[in-house]
Structures are given as C-alpha cells and as structure tokens.
Amino acid sequence: MKEELGEKWEGRDVALWHRGKTLAWLKILTFDRIGVVHRISDVLVSHDVNQRFGYFTAFDKNGKYVSLVELPPNVDVVELVNELKKVDDVLDVEYEVREGFCFQNNEFPLYILGERAVIFRAEMISELFGMISASFPQAEGFMNLCGMKSGVRVAQIVEGMIEVEPSKRLKLLEEIVPFVGWGRCEVVFESNGSEGKDRESFSLAIITHDSFLTSSIESHHPVCVYLGGFYTGYVSYVLGRRVYARETMCMAKGDPYC
Template sequence: MVRDLYMFSKVDKEAEVVWFNIAYENTVHSEADITSFFAEKGLDIRFAYLDCSDDPSRGKYVMFTEAKKGMDIKSIADELGKMDVVLKLDWGFSKNRVIQSVEFPLHLLGERAVIIRAKTFVNILNMLTEHVPQSEGLLTMIGLKSGADVVNYLRDMVDVNDSNFLDLLKELLMAAGWGILEYEMSTVDLKGTLRINDSFIADEYEESDVPTCRYISGFLAGYISESLNTTVHVRETICKSMGNGFCEHLVSPAPKGAKIEHLLRGESH
C-alpha cells in the first residue's frame, strides 16, 4: 500500500528505479499485454496506476519499476514503444529512487490542482479570520461556489441525481482526504444531518469555542443545492475542534424563492 503521495524504493537498494508513462489504445487485453511485457523483461513493477477518464478509447498506464543495474533500458523501451497497443511512450530514471503516485501538472476534477498540507490550509483560514472583516461569510461563499462547481463537473461524467448525489459526495470527500461522511437526509423536506469524521480542518485546528469548518459547511450547501436544483442552508453545530468526536452539519431548506446565486451574493440569510 502506498502510504504517502510519494515514497522511496527500499526493496532493492542496488537496483535502479525506472518510470514509464504509456499512452495506449484501450482494448480488452491492452493492460495485460503491457504488464506481461514487463514481466518477460525482468522489470519488477513497484507501483503503477491506470487512467482512462479523459478518453475511453485511450488509456494511460504509469508505472515505476526496479531494474538491475546494467540492463539496457533504452532497448526495452524501444521494443515497448513498437507494441501495437502503445500510442506514445515516455520514460526515465528516478535518480533519487522516488516513486510518485501523482504527476506534474496535477489535475483534480478537471482543473489544475496543487497539494498542500492540511495545516497550511488551516493557517490560511486563521489569517483570514484574524484580518478580514466578515470572514465567516466570505469562507462560506467560497465553499458554496466550490461545491456547486464540483457538481457541474461531475455531471459531465455521471448522472447526478437524488438517489446518488450523497454517495458521490462521500466518495469525493474520502478521496480528497477531507474526511469520512455519514448522512441522514430527506430530499423531500430538504432536512438532514451530515456527519464528518476526521475533518481535515477540525483535526488541524487548536481547541476552539465555536465550530471551525464553515468552509466545509459552505461547500456542502453548494454541492447539495446544485445537485438538487433547490437551495439549502448548511451550518455546523458540532465540531471536533470543540472537543467532540466528530463534526456535524445540519441541512435545512432556504427561504422560498432563494437561489444559490443569491447565497453567493449574500442576499439570503
């Protein structure tokens, strides 16, 4: 299991770490044929991942291998590049023996992304809270827009509907490292409870007398409102930073006629 976004290969300190970025024609046997090729050449695959999200007819296979010193990697790469299913090939040596599970530039939900520590994110929130007037409303509005934007992106890939939008949200929050979501919500009366265990914001905050995950509340409100095409309010009532075991956000319907763009402009309270 990969513990971090990158790790150092320690299995064979005498071997060389060689990476391959393979664009291939997506057929039933493509991945198996490529993997078999590496096995035949004696290249030990230490880490690999597949990506076919952009174009179903094409795939990307990124792998980090260990090769005994002295192996003619260029000849192996030339032979790999001539396989019928291989469309494009990049490869190279990792001089510091680093194996990465991301590549540059990093993309998340269709946009350029960067990785920062949760502590850094919380430091930014703290600076806003200390120096920006009405920072709570600002953070909520930033979250609202972010949550709505995510739904618009997801709709290009899957059918976001009343029955699956919260399950999609649960998978998204866990994959992004935000926390583990549990929920009870009625899409009829637009009321419910969203509980987040191990919130990345609350975990990094020092003790607080008030809830600290207002950005997440805004994100949840934007996500739910856009998913259901009906505006909701979300507010955090229980927070781990206050000494509780989890964070809890209450969902309630917005005033009649309110739209998410009204919330973004701060017109509805």
C-alpha cells in the same frame, strides 16, 4: 544522502528511496481493452523491471497506465520503451528517469476530477484559515463563499460526468470527499413529501469524520466553515435550489464528528 534524509523517511509512501537503483516514471497511453495492463507487465517482468507503484485510468475508449519502476543496471530505458510501444493496444509511451530518490507517488501534473490540482498539508490549510480568521473582518463569510464556489464547480463537473438523479449525486459526496483527502462523510437524505408544485421538502445531514480542517485544532466553536460552504454550493447546485449548510458539531471542539 540517506543519512541526510534521516530514518523518518523509511517506509513512508510519500517518498521512495532505493540505494543504487535507477527509477523511471512510465506513462503508457493505451486503448481501453482487456489484457493491456497484463501485456505491459509481461514486458516489464521479462526485463526484470520491478514496479514500485502503478495505476490504470480509463477515459472514453482509451486508457493510461502510470508506473514507477526500478530499472536493473543492464536495462536500457530507451530500448524498454520501444518494446513497450510494440505491445498490442499501446498507443504511446512517455518516460522520465530519476536516480535513486523520488518523492512523487503520482504523475505530474496532478489532476483531480479532470482539473489541475496541487497538494497542501492539512495542518497548513488549518493554519492558513486561522490566520485569515484572525486578520480580516468577515473572514468566515469569505471562507464560506470560497467553499460555495468550489462546491458548485465540483457539482458541475460531476453533472457532466454522470447522469443520475439528484439524490444519487448527493450520495456521490461520500466518494468525492475522501477522494480529495478532506475526510470521510455520510450523506443522509430524506424526502418529506411534496412542498409545492415544483419543490420538494426534505431533510439532509452530512456527517463528516476526520475533517482536514480539524487537524491539530482545538476550538470552542465549529471551524469547518470552508467545508460547510462546499456542501452548501454542491447541494444547492444539485437540487437547483438555495440550501444553507450549518455545522452543528465539530471534532475541533471535541465532538465525535462534524
């Protein structure tokens, strides 16, 4: 099977190949307490189980530890799981066994910001948006509107997760955009003083490096219409006023950033 896959798969983090190894996904629900991951690892090490990938997520007072492991031939996965369930602060353990090959580097289903998510190649998204632009009138307006709706939804989720002043919620874009793989961005927000009783004058620039919409694209005009719509929706919701984002520079037309 390795020969069928080809050498290009070796060393890539999207695929894990281990000849003659039994792989298992472990999803371990815990209390969010100091030392629980260490105690879980101690059990795995005591059985010569090799962890290939793992992460811990905390929510409320509980946590979740997800790990992809290699099981030695002499280890019974059911017995291992039962022992893990006895670890202090472990609530439950779910598992799934794979034989020799695994594409995933995350659990299924995938959740981002608390909602179900799927993964697409950046080139495919660019091609899809290009086909929409070439096939439908007012396509840019449609893609911009889709981005706006997404931006508003993300802003609502963030608002429910953390209570901070609007300027800091805008800065959170610097964490959100790379988190979902859209690029790296810098938010430059400057207040220009009072504009009226309830409104404030400000200037805002969002500098985006390596936008996923410019992947393998060359153009004479900016192409990040969806991302501009996302910024429009997010910023408008956070500030409570209608704001429009306009892309003045774009990597697709040779600029250093968008």
